Every structure is written in C-alpha cells, then in structure tokens.
Amino acid sequence: MRKLLPSLIAIVILSVPLCVMAEGTPVQIWLTTADQHHLLSQQSDLSFRDQQAASIDVVVDSTKTFQTMEGVGAAMTDASAILLQQKMPAALRQKVMAELFSRDNQGLGFDFTRITIGASDFSDAHYTLDDVPPNTSDETLQHFSMAPQSLYVMPALQQALTLNPSLKIMATPWSAPAWMKTNHHLYQGELNPVFYDAYAHYFLRTIESYQMHGVPIFSISVQNEPHFEPKDYPGMRFNPEDRARFIGRYLGPLFAQHKVTTKIWDWDHNWDQPESPLKVLSDPQAASYITGVAWHCYAGNASAQSIVHHQFPTKETWLTECSGGEWSPDWESSLPWLESNLIIDSIRHWSKGVLMWNLILDQHFGPHLGGCANCRAVMTYNTETGALTRNAEYYAFGHISKFVHRGAKRIASSDQTEGVNNVAFINEDGSIVIVLCNTSTTPHNVSVRSGTQRFAYQLPPKSVITAVWK
Template identity: 40%
Template structure:
C-alpha cells in the first residue's frame, strides 16, 4: 500500500433500515418502526442498537435536515464488503491466536447472524508488503512454470479462507498481484521495476495458473486486478510499475485471451490504485483490445477524492467500479476522526460514486502493526491482535464495516437519498428481500436532528456528534 496524509472529516452516522416490503410498495398504514444502530466517536455506543423510532405522517415543518429516500431511483448493485487476508493477517490469525480464538475471530468477520457478515475478501497473489514468509512468488524458477505452487498460502491463507467460505458461502475472492516473479522483470527483483516486454505471455499464463490453483482449493477468484498500485515503484517491498499503455497491451493481447480460453469466469479489473488518477483507467479502457476483456476498475483511497470514481463510471457506465483497498493507521486523528473519515469517504463516498463493494486492507495485524515485509510500519487492521495475550481488539474501521456489511447485503441496489456532504453524508440501499438501508454520517461536533422522509412518512432521528448510525425499517 502507499500511505498518505489525510484531513479527517468530523463524524460519521450510519442509519440502516431493513424493509420487509418490495421497493415499489407503499409504506403500510399501520405502525412501522425503524431500528437504530449507532457507533459514536466518544465510544459510548459501539455498534449498539438504540431505541426504535416510529414513522408518522410527513410534517409541514420537519425537524432539522430532511433526508429523503427515493426507492424509485435505482443505481448500482452491491457485491459486498470485506478486507484483505494478507500474509501478515493470515500469520497473525494462525500463530498468535488459539484455535478457538481464531475461529471466534473468523466468525466475527464472516458469520451472517453472529458477525459482520462480510462477503468479500482480497488476497495477494504471491508476496506483498505484508508477507512474513518472504518475497518468494508462486514460481521463482527462471524460464519455466513447471514449479508453480501456491507455496505458503496453502498452509496458512487457504485453510483460513476455506473456513471463511463455510461461514459465508457466497464469499467472493479478489486476487491481486504485487509483482511478477523477478525473472520476468527488467529489474531482476520482485521489489521495483517493470514487466519485461518478452515476459507478457509467460506472466499471463502465470496469472491464469494462479486463478486455476485457487479454484482447485475451492476458492475460485471472482475477480483479479491486473497489478496492485501500478504507479508505485519501490525497492522496499514487492511492487511493479505498469504504464497505462503496458497494462492495456497486457490485458488486450496476453492476459485477456488466455483467461478467456481457460474458461474460469474470473473478472479482469484494471488500475487498482488511487482515486486521484482516473486518467490511468480511462487510458486503459480507451484501448479497444483491453476493453474487450476488462470487467471494471478498482480504486484505492490513499490520494484524491472518491468522487473521482464517477469520472470513470460516466465514461464507461457499463463497467463496474470497486474500492479495493484502504487502511487506517498511526497517522489518523483518533477514534472519532478515523471513524468519521472511513465512513464518509471510503464507504459512503465511494458507494455514492458507484462502487459495488468496499474492501479494507489488512483484516488483522499485531500490536506493532505487523508483521511487515518492508512496507507500511504504521498500518492497522480491522482488529489488532495481541500476541502476548492471544486476544484481539476492534478498531474504528471494524465498526464502520459492521454497519455496512451486516445490513447492506449482496445484490442490494443503491437508491437515491439526499445528502449534505461535510454535514450529514448519506447513502441508501434496497436489499433483495425488500428491506431498505439508509446510512448517515454526522461530521459535526454537535448532535443533529434529521427527518428521514420515505413515501409520504417521516421519522425523526437524532445523530450524535461524530457518530455512525444505522436505521433499518420494514414497510
């Protein structure tokens, strides 16, 4: 990952609403109540269900800001939410927790009824900046793929993800390479450099074999990003640069045809880098050969605004967008600031800018922010595991993930909701069971009264200062 400094927003409030009626049905005339779930910046409520709120006839003089949810204006579907099972996350779960604690944490992540209900996971295809096993790739034998193997992933990551898939049967796995094997690169190293022109064909086959190997373990890749952070060249950890022209040529003439011939159904996703450079995916997608095989664009949160995703969506509205990486860390602004920033930007902001899913970076790291392999030294996972005690604690982003993953289910569609960026940020969804979810973020340092308006009815909700609240109703 590439770290960035961030100015954190004031606060997040998320309201999730579970509707028992179809999106096109009217609100019943009988009493209907909304569930209220809240996480506050002062930690007085942490994914806590507060008192329900009742609907009433719309008032001529509503209280506070009016947030209107319009289920007739429908936008993108949702694939789900999750995090990255990096080598470090797998190591922490496997080495620093007892078997019972490890299963409890996996259940907390992926359990549909007793956990967050996450339905996506990202895995590095080979080494990354969080690879305690070292920089070895899936095949380090020059000139041949005869020695191809998932290596240490077979003994750590694969068993953990098999358990995750038991808990979340619809789990979608997204694979991302940080680097080609050293012998395929101009630098002769997995750290830095670019893909040699003579290696396009063999590297494409290497990635096809990676998809086949994961599928053989019962974990087929839903999607594969072409290259993690292709604009980053660092000697500190596995990385590889690709210009837009290189990525377009690789997708259009090497990876795309071979992946299609293999018949795996894995989506090829371009870019996988920061919001501030939409010109990169636009250039890749402008190439007709690449566009034939590209299934969408992935973004990271370490530069720019999530609104920049809209530039790519508007140019290619048929191609999905995903937010595939973001991390909190020691550079943050404390619990409240981190809660607010992640909620308003990585989740609400990216979802309003057409993301079909949000993936956090490391699922779990230890108390030193590791183990690392030359990358970020101040990063933090959704949870922090203490190796000395074998226990784990939830970080702000865990609670943000809870509000979204638990209530916005795969197949949901975003629907229209009014918003006031910088004050109360909102995003709304209708689930496949007819339930509707409204997420609200109060960025201010004082409570706000909000009137939620839906099909001629109002419900007044108080958003605590710097908080994240979920409303859920059936109607």
C-alpha cells in the first residue's frame, strides 16, 4: 500500500489547476481597430467566469515564465531630434516628449531608444565624431568631437531622461570615420584592421562623453546592418570574422580595462541571416564580451531569433530596428503586421526589447539625406501646419508599452490560431497582460482561460486588444 502512495499524491497534485482565477475577477480592455474608430480606447470591463470555450480559446499559464522584458520604443535619430529641438515650439515639444516617454496615464512610457554614433540617412549632414581632412588620420583621436550630436540629440535625450530616468539607450554607428576605412569614404567600404584599436577607443570616447552629460549608454552594436553597403549615406561592411576579432581582441578588453558596463550586442541586421551572429558567437573570445544579439525586420522572420537563442541561450535577444513606410500606407495592412510581427512574434521568439526606427519625422518623411525617402515614424509633425499625427506604429507599440512594465516576464500562452496571435506577461505587481491581434478580415470570437475561468471577447477584423487583470 505504501508503494502506491506517491502515485496517488501525484494524481492529486496534477488535478489541481496551475492558476486559480476567482470568478468575477475584472478584466480591463483596450482596443485599436484598423478603421481607426477605436484608437487605444478603453472598453467596458469584462470578468472571468465559468463558461464554455470560444472557437479560439487562448490558455494563459502564469507559472511558466520566459525572458524578462526591458521595454519598447523608437530611435532618437538626428532627424527626430532636429524636429523636436529646432522645428517644434517648446510647449508642443514638452507635450510630445511627455506623451512618448512618461509613464503617467497620458504617456506611452517608452523605456528604450536608439541613437546613431555619427550620421545615418536620417541626418541633415553626413559626419562622424572624428572627421579630418582627406589623406590624414587621427589615431589618437585628438579631433574627436561630440559637437555634431550636442546640438540636438544630446538635449533631446536629456529631456527624455527627465521624463523617464530609467530609459535605456542603445548607440550604433553607421560608419567608422572615413580615415579608418579601406576606401577612405563614409559610404561603403570596410574597417581597416590597422585602426581596430583606434576604433575601439572611438566607442570608449563616445560612451564616456555621453556619460559626462548625464546620458548613460546602455548598449552598443559595432555596426548597423554590417552586410549592407549603402551608396548614398554612411555605411560599412563588417563581416562576422572581422566583428569577432574586433570585439574579442580590441573592444571587449578595452571595455573591461576601463570598467565600462555598456553591453556589446552583435549583428544588428535582418532576420534572414542568423548564420552571421552564430559565426561571431562561435568565437569564444568574442562571445565572452557579447551579451546579446540585435535584429532588424526587413528580411526573414522572427523565428531566426530562436535559432540563435537555442544555440546560445545565455545571450539576450533584442529587436532594434524596423520602419513602417508609405510602401504600406493603409492601416488594414500596417497595424496587424506591426503588432503581430514586431511585438508578438519577436517577443515570443525571445526579444527583451523592441524598437521602431524614427521616433518622429516631418510631412516629407524627413529630414533625411539619401537612403529611405518614404519611411514612416511613430509620429508625424507637419512643420507647415503644426499638425501632429499619431501613426499606426504609435498604437501598435502603445498596446504593450503602456501596460507591460520593465521587469515583467513573458508567460506561457497558446500559439497562434486562425489569424489570431497573442503574447502574455506578468508584471512585477502581479498584474497579467495579454495582447491579442486579429490579422484576418473577419471578426473572431476569442476566449482567454486562466485556471478554470474564462473571459470572452469578439475581436473585430484587423484589430488589436490589450487585456489586463490581477
């Protein structure tokens, strides 16, 4: 009889629900629809009760947790900073910055942003932080200067930090200074290995300079889109073998020597080439200094993140760039794509943070110099009329940023079915958040089960909801 006792105990334990949800527990609902009739609009509360499953039944299990979330946001490019600091009246700038970065009821609460070290295509001039005349070099960085980024980017970041002191800032170069490159030009080319040490000190000076102005740099990648050489704006090829050598023998040891806590991330390019970060991480010396892998959305899909995660599970995953644009102007395609691919899929494939590209652009999709002529930002500011437009990106990201706080953990939830995708979290205060996106053209009846209780909701076509309960 004693031999049967452990089995009986196991049967009893397994029969107890993993999560007990009291009947009548209220559920708050926020809705955005592609027809824009609802824009992060709070709906009437629902409640958990004992009821039958809908045709789509999503099961949430808060006892099974995954990665810890750090935040979402968008890049403070030169273009965005110029608009905010130079083109926008001070009162409106304060309102816009509070709306984007503060965590009060009116703010999106962006916790994560990205800046460029030097120029990108979204700058009004092409520059680096150490430009010297042609046919000269500056290995000791005597001509290093933060002046180009002190005018607009620095004050914009300082203001963002007053609104959200825990804001995490990523910094990425589009090109090394021309004198460090094989072609002596900001466009195309590669980093000359002779200048690996100088380039490592270039990163160190950048981080130290921002820190001196009260702007801590949380993380860097060593090159934006290292497999792409743009022809009309700064860029640079940086192959995986070379990135591994640069990080493992120069940048990593230099950061360690100076006790720099800024994280080093590899890749910062598209989902379609996971073999590139895998090659860098296979170098033990480089891998010892790399804490994560950064991804872009422009080719492939988010499942690539899991390919790398499963081989290197201690390395963090981040989605650090994606841009909407006039190639997809209608909300019916852009809203569900953004929510399903950037928020839901990337996080289900281990992203700790998600970034859009430009935070704000003008009515001409700029200022920009070369590169993308029709990229869309989170917000659009019309410099002629003063009108401010909140784009689909604003609402897609708001459905997570307002409700999922730093320190939240992703929790288990059912996989996508019949055009409805989801991701769920538990905040440190015990509140549970689930984001559901209907990517189809028809409404879907959905139930969400926690323990033995459910709430039910009819998701409109091409819509997003966020549900929150305790």
